[in-house]
Amino acid sequence: MNTEGIKDLLYKMADDQLIIGHRNSEWTGFGPLLEEDIAFSSMAQDKVGQSYQLYNILNELGEADPDTIAFMRNADQFHNCQLVELPNGEYDFSLVRHFLFDTAELLRFQMLSNSSFEPLANLSRKIKGETKYHSMHANIWIKQLGSATEESISRLQSALEYALPFALGIFEPSSHEQDLINEGIFEGEDALKNKWIEVITAVINETRLSLPDFKSITPVYGGRMGKHTEHLQPLLEEMSEVFKVDPTSDW
Amino acid sequence: MIITQEIIKEWLDEVKDPEIPVLSLNDLGVITGIEIDSSDKVVVNMTPTFTGCPAMDAMQQDVKDVLEKRGVTDYEVIVSFETQWNSNMISEKGRKALKEFGLAPPPQHNMIVDIDIIERVSCPYCESDNTEMKTPFGPTLCRSIHYCNNCFQAFEQFKPI
Numbered sequence: 001m002n003t004e005g006i007k008d009l010l011y012k013m014a015d016d017q018l019i020i021g022h023r024n025s026e027w028t029g030f031g032p033l034l035e036e037d038i039a040f041s042s043m044a045q046d047k048v049g050q051s052y053q054l055y056n057i058l059n060e061l062g063e064a065d066p067d068t069i070a071f072m073r074n075a076d077q078f079h080n081c082q083l084v085e086l087p088n089g090e091y092d093f094s095l096v097r098h099f100l101f102d103t104a105e106l107l108r109f110q111m112l113s114n115s116s117f118e119p120l121a122n123l124s125r126k127i128k129g130e131t132k133y134h135s136m137h138a139n140i141w142i143k144q145l146g147s148a149t150e151e152s153i154s155r156l157q158s159a160l161e162y163a164l165p166f167a168l169g170i171f172e173p174s175s176h177e178q179d180l181i182n183e184g185i186f187e188g189e190d191a192l193k194n195k196w197i198e199v200i201t202a203v204i205n206e207t208r209l210s211l212p213d214f215k216s217i218t219p220v221y222g223g224r225m226g227k228h229t230e231h232l233q234p235l236l237e238e239m240s241e242v243f244k245v246d247p248t249s250d251w
Numbered sequence: 252m253i254i255t256q257e258i259i260k261e262w263l264d265e266v267k268d269p270e271i272p273v274l275s276l277n278d279l280g281v282i283t284g285i286e287i288d289s290s291d292k293v294v295v296n297m298t299p300t301f302t303g304c305p306a307m308d309a310m311q312q313d314v315k316d317v318l319e320k321r322g323v324t325d326y327e328v329i330v331s332f333e334t335q336w337n338s339n340m341i342s343e344k345g346r347k348a349l350k351e352f353g354l355a356p357p358p359q360h361n362m363i364v365d366i367d368i369i370e371r372v373s374c375p376y377c378e379s380d381n382t383e384m385k386t387p388f389g390p391t392l393c394r395s396i397h398y399c400n401n402c403f404q405a406f407e408q409f410k411p412i
Contacts, residue, residue, distance in 0.1 A: 035388075038396075046301065047303070049303015050302045053302050122333055125332075126298075126299075126332050127302055130302060133387050133412075136365070136387065
C-alpha cells in the first residue's frame with residue numbers, strides 16, 4: 001500500500017473540508033435569508049465533521065490526533081486548495097465557490113467509493129450521500145439566480161470569472177498521482193477535472209451565465225504544496241484561538 | 252444469566268437518540284452488530300447517521316452506560332463506517348415513532364436521492380400530500396423543513412439519505 005500517496009490525498013481532502021467548513025460557518029447569523037443562514041451553517045457542520053473523520057484515518061496511518069493536526073499547523077503546512085481559503089466576500093462569490101467546490105467534492109467522494117483503500121472507500125460511501133444535499137443546494141441557487149435579474153446574472157458572472165482559476169487549482173497534480181491510479185486508490189485529479197467540467201457546463205448551460213474556454217484559464221496552483229494566500233493564516237489563528245488558550249477545554 | 256445478542260439488543264432498546272427521544276438506537280438502525288466472544292467480551296458496533304453528527308459521542312456513551320448498568324464489565328463500543336448508515340435502515344416501528352413525534356419519516360429510496368424524493372413528503376399531522384419543501388437543511392443535520400398547504404403547519408422531515 002502506498003501510504004505516502006494516501007496521506008497526501010487525505011491531507012488535501014481533509015484540509016479542504018476543514019477550511020471550507022470554517023468559511024461556511026462565517027455565514028451563521030449573516031445569511032441573506034434565514035434559510036441560507038441555516039443551509040451554510042448546516043453544511044459547515046457536515047464539512048467539519050467530515051474533515052474530522054478524514055483526519056482520523058490519517059491518525060490511524062500514524063499522523064497526530066485530529067485536534068493537533070487541525071489546530072497546531074501553520075498555513076504553509078496546509079494542503080487545501082486556495083479556492084476554499086478566500087474570504088466569503090458577498091453572497092455571489094460564496095455561492096459560486098460553493099457550486100464549483102462542492103461539485104468537485106461530490107464527484108471525488110463518488111469516485112473514492114470504489115477506492116482499493118478500504119477505510120477511505122467506506123467513509124466516502126457515507127459522505128457522498130451528505131454532499132449530494134450540498135451540491136443540490138448549490139445547483140438550485142445557481143440555476144435560479146443565474147437566470148433571474150440583470151444584477152444577479154452579472155454578479156454571478158463576475159464571481160464565476162474570478163473564481164474559476166482558483167477552482168482549477170482544486171485539481172493541482174501531485175507527484176503521487178500515477179501511483180494512486182495504478183493501485184486503484186484514486187482515479188486521479190485529471191479524471192476528476194474532466195468529470196467536473198462536464199457537470200459544471202451542464203448546470204451553467206441551464207442559466208444565462210457563460211463559461212470561458214477552460215483552456216484559456218491559468219489555474220492557480222500552490223495550495224496543495226503549502227503555498228497560500230494571505231487569507232489563510234488569519235483564518236487559522238481565529239479557528240485555533242480557544243485550543244491555543246486551553247488545549248484541554250471541552251464544550 | 253447467559254448473555255446473548257438478543258438480550259443485549261433488548262437492553263439497547265432503552266437507549267434513545269438524544270435529539271429524537273422517541274426513537275431507540277435499534278429502530279434508528281445505527282447498531283450494526285453485537286458480538287460476544289468466547290471469553291464473554293461484548294462488542295457493540297455502531298455507525299453514525301451523519302458523519303458530523305454531534306450526538307454520536309453521547310449515543311456511544313449511553314450504550315456503554317447501559318452495558319455497565321446491566322453488570323457487563325468487559326465490553327467495547329466501536330463506532331466505524333464499515334457499514335454505512337442510510338435512512339432505509341430506520342425500522343417500521345421507528346418510522347411510526349417519528350411520525351407520532353411530528354417528524355415526517357424519510358421515504359424509502361433506491362439509494363438515489365434527488366430533489367423529487369426530498370420534496371414528495373406527506374404532512375405528519377394531516378397526511379396531506381399538498382406540501383412544499385422550504386429548505387433541505389434544518390435545525391439538525393438530519394432534518395429538512397417543509398410546509399403543509401392543507402393544514403397550514405410547518406413541519407420537519409427526517410431527511411432521506
